[in-house]
Amino acid sequence: MARDIQITFDSADPAKLAAFWAEALGYQEQEPPRGFPTWEQALAAFGVPPERRNDASALLDPEGHGPRLFFQRVPEGKQAKNRVHLDVRAAPGLSGDARMAALETEAERLVALGATRSSRLEPAPPMVAGHIVMLDPEGNEFCLD
Structure with a gap:
C-alpha cells in the first residue's frame, strides 16, 4: 500500500x-x-x-x-550538508542550452526570494542533464533540475 x-x-x-x-x-x-x-x-x-x-x-x-x-x-542551526534534498523540477522536457537557460531563469527568481546560488553542473550527455545547486534562506541545499 x-x-x-x-x-x-x-x-x-x-x-x-x-x-x-x-x-x-x-x-x-x-x-x-x-x-x-x-x-x-x-x-x-x-x-x-x-x-x-x-x-x-x-x-x-x-x-x-x-x-x-x-x-x-528547532533551537540548533544547520550543521552539515543535507543527506536528503529536494529537486525542484524547473525544466522538465528540456535539454541542452534551453534546459540550462530555464534553470538560470528559475535560479534568478529564487535568489530574489532569498535563496543563494551554490554551484552549477554543466550538461554531460548522455547521463548528466545539468543542474544548479541552491540554498534556501536557512542554508538547506536543493537542486534546480
Whole structure:
C-alpha cells in the first residue's frame, strides 16, 4: 500500500522559510482550523503564547498532488550538508542550452526570494542533464533540475 508523505524542515523561523517555499513551489499555507479566519486567532484561542506562535507552519499543494511540507522550529542551526534534498523540477522536457537557460531563469527568481546560488553542473550527455545547486534562506541545499 502506497503511503502519503510529509516533508519536514527543521527551521529557525518556520513562517519565513514556509513563505519562501510557498513562492518557490506554488504551494499555499494550510488553512486554519474551521471557525477561525486566521492562524493567529486560532492559536490565541488555543492558548498558545505569542512567543510560541511561530513554532510551526505547514504548506499544501493547491492541486492536492504534492506532499505536505511542514516547518518546525528547532533551537540548533544547520550543521552539515543535507543527506536528503529536494529537486525542484524547473525544466522538465528540456535539454541542452534551453534546459540550462530555464534553470538560470528559475535560479534568478529564487535568489530574489532569498535563496543563494551554490554551484552549477554543466550538461554531460548522455547521463548528466545539468543542474544548479541552491540554498534556501536557512542554508538547506536543493537542486534546480
